[in-house]
Amino acid sequence: MPIRPSRTARTTAGALVTAAVALSAAALPHPAAAAAPPAPSGKARAHATAAVLDLDGTGRTAVLRGADRAYDTASIVKVDILAALLLRAQDAGRPLSEAERDLAEPMIRRSDNAAANALWRRIGRAPGLAAANERLGLTSTTGGPGGKWGLTRTTASDQIRLLRAVFDSGGTVRRGSGGLDAGSRAYIRTLMSRVESGQSWGVSAAGSPGARPALKNGWLQRSTTGRWDVNSVGEIAVRGHRYLVAVLSDGNASMGDGVSLVERTARAAV
Numbered sequence: 001m002p003i004r005p006s007r008t009a010r011t012t013a014g015a016l017v018t019a020a021v022a023l024s025a026a027a028l029p030h031p032a033a034a035a036a037p038p039a040p041s042g043k044a045r046a047h048a049t050a051a052v053l054d055l056d057g058t059g060r061t062a063v064l065r066g067a068d069r070a071y072d073t074a075s076i077v078k079v080d081i082l083a084a085l086l087l088r089a090q091d092a093g094r095p096l097s098e099a100e101r102d103l104a105e106p107m108i109r110r111s112d113n114a115a116a117n118a119l120w121r122r123i124g125r126a127p128g129l130a131a132a133n134e135r136l137g138l139t140s141t142t143g144g145p146g147g148k149w150g151l152t153r154t155t156a157s158d159q160i161r162l163l164r165a166v167f168d169s170g171g172t173v174r175r176g177s178g179g180l181d182a183g184s185r186a187y188i189r190t191l192m193s194r195v196e197s198g199q200s201w202g203v204s205a206a207g208s209p210g211a212r213p214a215l216k217n218g219w220l221q222r223s224t225t226g227r228w229d230v231n232s233v234g235e236i237a238v239r240g241h242r243y244l245v246a247v248l249s250d251g252n253a254s255m256g257d258g259v260s261l262v263e264r265t266a267r268a269a270v
Contacts, residue, residue: 044227048249048261050269051156055168055235055242062160062244065269070140071248072229073152074218075111077129079188079233080141080162081149082108084123084132086184091176095183108191108216111199120149136165136179150220159233159246166192167214167235167244189214192234202232203245205263206270211237219255227251230258238270245270 049066073080082104089096096104103119106112123129126143129152133141140158144151165179166188180188192214204213215234222229233246247265252258 044225044251046227046249046251046253046257046261048247048265049156050245050247050265051160052246052269053160053164053244055244057241062157063269064157065265066156068155068157070142070153070155071231071250072150072220072222073141073144073154074150074220074229074231075113075116076159076216076218076231076233077144077149077152077154078107078111078116078218079166079192079216080129080133080138080152081116081119081123082188082191083136083162083165083180083184084129085119086180086187087132087135088123088128090181090184093175096187105191108188109194110196111217116149117147120147125149126152133162135177137161150218154248156246156248159248160244163233163235163244163246167242189235192216201259202262203234203236203247203266204232206238206243206245206266207236208238213237219258221255222250225251227253228255228258230255230262232262232266236270243270 047066049064049068049071051062051064051068053062085100085104086096103115107115107119123132125147126145129143138158138161141152141154143149166185193212195215199217200213200215202217203215207213213234213236215232218229218231220229221227227250229250230252231248236243236245245266247262247269249258249261249265252261
């Protein structure tokens with residue numbers, strides 16, 4: 001696929017760090033109790049992997065850029081948590097309750113961690129996520145330990161499988177088996193297309209100007225290294241085609257560096 005020319009990043013690094021502080025930087029349930037992370041070491045090197053699928057093309061296999069190894073999800077797992085919640089509601093033959101929607105919507109649109117904590121417990125934590133992912137076709141995602149949903153591990157190709165379960169046409173859906181029904185898919189797509197403007201960076205950098213992306217980003221500073229996991233997954237439009245794009249990265253010296261790496265990788269991959 002051709003490499004798109006670079007464009008100016010949508011958000012400055014300083015604004016992103018401010019957003020990270022305001023949102024408590026993703027996914028560990030008790031960040032205040034943890035010791036401050038060490039300063040990043042100059043020896044570590046950031047890595048990124050991208051996977052891309054052209055939904056309007058002839059192939060149905062994602063194209064990879066980089067090694068398809070496991071990364072921490074940080075907050076991109078919130079899409080998976082919502083999919084698992086919707087499967088549970090489908091199996092019960094009901095829509096999401098008002099209380100569930102009141103948690104799901106801020107979890108996706110503004111990456112609310114308290115909402116994610118509540119829904120992570122509701123789906124049954126890692127075992128519940130694993131049961132949902134088996135139905136959705138994921139093969140390389142492992143839920144985080146205990147309440148640490150942000151330490152779920154996944155690959156870029158598995159994130160494309162999840163995105164296909166949301167953005168592609170659905171397969172056979174039966175109560176207790178199969179994937180997301182049309183209403184569930186539309187609900188996730190709608191929330192992902194309405195994320196707050198400060199969180200619209202990421203795979204959107206590879207999209208055509210003026211096209212509205214549907215995405216979810218994740219960012220997490222690791223307490224063991226001081227370095228950042230920064231990820232972005234979603235659907236973008238390029239030259240009249242719809243693309244599913246997943247970019248995962250780790251080892252970034254700062255959140256701003258991670259955002260820049262993710263956006264460069266997305267542009268190069270699409």
